[in-house]
Amino acid sequence: MLTYKNTSEIEPLESILGQKRAIDAMEIGLKIDNPAYNIYLAGESGTGKTTYAIKALKKYASQKSAHKDWCYVYNFEHPREPSVIGLEKGLGKVFKKDIEKLIETLLDELKDTFESEDFEIGKNQLIDDYEIQKDALLKKIKKYGEEKGFKLKNSKVGMVFIPIKSEDKDDDDSYEDSEEFYKVKRELENMAIQVVYKIRDVEDAAKEALLELEEEVAKFVIDPYIQSLTEKYEEYDKVKIYLNNMKKNILEYVYLFYMDEDELKDKYDKDHFLKYKVNLFVDNDSDKNNSTAPIIVEMNPNPSNLFGKAEYDYYNGNVKTDFTKLIPGAVHKANGGYLVLYVDQLLRYGLSWDILKRTIQSRKISVDTQTSIKPESIPIDMKVILIGNNYTYNLLYNYDPDFNKYFKIFVDFDDEMDKNECNEEGIARFIALQCNRNNLKHFTYNAVKEVIKLSTKITGDNYKLSTQFNKILEIVVEGDAYATIRGVEYVDKEDIKKAIDERRKRLSRIESKIDESLEKGFTLMETQGRRVGVINGLSVLNMGEYSFGRPSRITVTTSPGSKGIVNIEREVNMSGPIHNKGVLILGGYISENFAQEFPLSINAYICFEQNYGGVDGDSATGAEVYALISSISKIPLKQNIAATGSMNQKGEIQVVGGIVEKVEGFYSTCKRKGLTGNQGVIIPRNNSRNLVLSDEVNEAIENGEFKIYEIDRIEEALEILTDMKFEQIKKITTEKLREFSNIQNKIKE
Template identity: 40%
Template sequence: LMNSLTSRYQDLPKVLQHLNEVRDDILENAEVFTEGGAAEEKPDEEQRNPVESKLSDHAFRRYEVNVIVDNSELKGAPVIAEDNPTATNLLGKIEYESRFGALVTDFTLIKAGSLHRANGGFLVVGVDELLKNQFSYDGLKRALQSASLQLEDMGQRLGGAPTKTPVPEPIPLSVKIILVGDHETYQALYVLDPDFSILFKVKAHFDDSIERNDKNQKTYGSFVHSLCEREGLGHLDAPALARIVEYGSRLAEDQTKLSTKFPQIADLIREANFYASQEGSKLVREVHIKKALDEKIYRSNLLNEKVKEMIQRGIILIDTSGSKVGQVNGLSVIGLGDFDFGQPSRITASLGLGRRGIIDIERESKLGGQIHTKGVLIISGYLENKYAREKPLSLSCRLVFEQSYGSVDGDSASSTELYAILSALAELPIKQNLAVTGSVNQEGEVQAIGGVNEKIEGFYQTCKVKGLKGDEGVIIPKSNTQHLMLNEDVVDAVRKGRFHIYPVGTIDEGIEILTGVKAGQLKKDGTYEPGTVHYRVNKRLAEMTQSMARLVGSARFADETRPSEIGALAHPSSKP
């Protein structure tokens, strides 16, 4: 038998060496294999105690073969996904068994890890879970750098190994590792770990949206069909499938895109199938998709309902009718993780003489974020570029989000704040039946913002609780029109002329809608057309500059200390 085995494996020296060692060991312990020897040295099988029987069985374990990985029935390269990449699950382990009160081990207790099973193929690991487990990332790097798998006992690394353990020979490693994680984790590893860019050379950045074309819409249909077949769900009729595609665009916040957040889409289909089964319908219809969407919102919109109730009762002050000087309805988005909703906010501007410029109360109270502060500074740049090329800006203007008691960030209200300032300077009232969103640059161009659908729907719901009159609407950036994926109620109201959406590209377009007065164009002589918004603003700023000059004489106004503008005015450095 041994001769036939050795001849079969002549081309494998290590196997041949092992077979020769097994043969020599058998010859040295021949009495274990002879019935006579066993009968002379051991009592009858019935008289043997369990310990002796176990020792006898253990004597033959040394001749066993421990196949830690068996790919004999595998077609192609192995592809292993490790969900829990602990050091032992990833790199393998050596187990122990108790014998006479002591922990012992041998080669039969060596267990393979994910890297062993993926050797010659691919291993997929979540990077977040990998980094959470001690020794896993270091062990993976060490294996890739050495191109070999050295299985070692974790107790030895920690200095607490209970007994002597076998040290298996390193196994050559050839494997492709696929780490799955977010962009922030990739950037952190790339910057902080010099070995990362050497070991992981190929980056694949997956988008969370795809183009909305015929091919991808069919792909959506294929996904829905596969899900229904796999989970035994009712299939969707054509209108229901079209509603799923619309929901995909809503998740992507773009009319030309479809979201690849398939778990959310799958959850919607499962819930719609539940409502269809309750009605005894074999098919999932559009009404079931709509109900699933409505129920999803209902389960999460308690805070939204409370805010709308406070607006209705006058606790939160929001006007949806009439006109006010220096007051505009801004729009913000509140995110709750699984649900986002829009909320209107009253933004006001107050004016006074001074050199402080635009004073952001949110920043002064340490409630404003950095991006919001940048937006306010951009407003200052717009005013200086528009009105202060030949004269200084002699004003102190305070901006505030009324009844805001939390942090404020983002620049999506910068155009709204600018409208409030222009209204206060021109002394022109702004229509309160309109709300505004959009950021602005120093040239007066209105720029796209996020959450446009939630903001429009939020103001529409506010108008409904306050009593919808039919002249309400929202001013949005023109570049955001491609992102409009509004719910049916808003679309129906717009279609019937009961609610309005005004896309604008510049501040001039927006101020004309809000005030009903022409913005005005700059003439060759450096003045604006009489009666226009810019004419009135420019005139008011010139008057404020003259008032300052009368107060402080021809000299420049001295630098003010932050709290004592009134004191500086009360004790001028010179008299007129």
């Protein structure tokens, strides 16, 4: 390790430690620009995978700048299908302000223009021309009617002609009844109908002329502004189309621009001007460093958070929405960059997972509004990084046929690294980094060495260091707290030991209860003497983040019979499949080594005494076969030696897990019942590198107070447990099994 007095003298660690394979995989995954090469990042919690992923993404994000701003606007051609416009990052906000300013300006200038004297004069001129033509038509028919003796009069039903009575004629009544009278009247009525139609034509022409005048005047006001914006956004065809369609719509509804506000509310849709708004859907200018591609970490990936949604208004029980109420999701925000998701959270929402895969495949995304509006899809260009564990990766790989299509890069973070000078220095530098970052006291050289010992213990391998830096950081923080309590400047070795011991105490309630049961004799356990068919096996109990080992008393009874080896735990459904397999292996070993000349005829019952929580695993098969042979041969086994180790049918001892907890657990039991100097544990020889024991146990071993017996085969363990040669044990056991076979044969006869 580096030579230093405390960690303030060394350079803090800024890189990821012990993950070269994972780093190489991540690098190639980020370099491949292909929509199928998304990344699944796996590893145990606390290995730094998320921290590294964000750091790596920031590096590559700084090299990308193709992300855009996205705006939803009103579709004047298809109102139920809002259009989307992509703009250079930072330009979306400008475009939104430009359109807002345009509408505000037009509202003011059009109102002023249509209320101006010049417009009123032009408008009145058109109306006067209409009135002149109308009067001319009415005068003409009126004059003609008078010439024919009829007077034109307006009534509720329109224009009617009534005869003009002459005072100097007495035959008026007879004239009104004459055929000529009716002929003239019909002629005048037909002429009146024609005049009415002509007046309507004149009115229509006048209205058309007024509209043309309004449009001409409006164009005069609008065109310069539209033209200016068209030139400003010359590179964006969709903006030019939008501005052109907006202009047509404004001209069509130009009267709304100069109408009084109260009148507008009373007679027209109050949301008419909503169509001229811009929904700045994704604004990449909101981030100060907008030259960097977005990195979005979505912690709650439900469909709305991932793929956006539409907000709603309620009017008299009816749901209403529009393009201005469209809200982006994480996918929209990550467009052009990177989307980071935690797979355990993602798979809580099956719909999110399905839509995500479709999005990756189609490379486009819209907003599901669940209403009548259908927003235009946005093209998607992003890389998805899923963070999870190996178990979930295997499930997805094996049971989801689409998974491997879209997540071709597997980044596997290891939970351990080689124990060498480079990595030990890395841990020291990691501590220096955390002290600086979290304002902690710096660590002395000896304190760092103690943390490294803890790191090795976490792995359970003397040649490895843990990469679960969250566990290391916890001890670093707690060590600082105890150094503060002592009032010293630096964290020292005793503070780390204190932190480790206190953490163990906080989590060891169940362990203490079991120890109390042993001391009071409630749990039967012997650590001295010899017993036939009884042995102390070793097991590990897991209590969340804390695990500890304790001996388990295994007993075996045998007699002549044909049932074979009976696993009592299995019979009552308290045994797992791996333990069941282990018990069956015993029969294979016994048959091959002790029953080659006669049929194996035995009833053997194996039981874990005082076991109320079930049992699984095969690490007790070695202990079980020792007790089985002891029961058959009646050769007693030492109770001061516990045994652990998995076995195969050939009698070879295989490595087991939790070896540290098992050894320390039996040592703790012997200590409570009284150390005699001849107590110890039989373990597989290949587990020797895993003996990262506590200082107390190591000291007891060095002083000869506790022993570790390393073996490769069953025969070695039997000799240790009985002080007899295996050939002698085998002879006695074989003869006993022969007796069992003879008895069984007599019973059959």
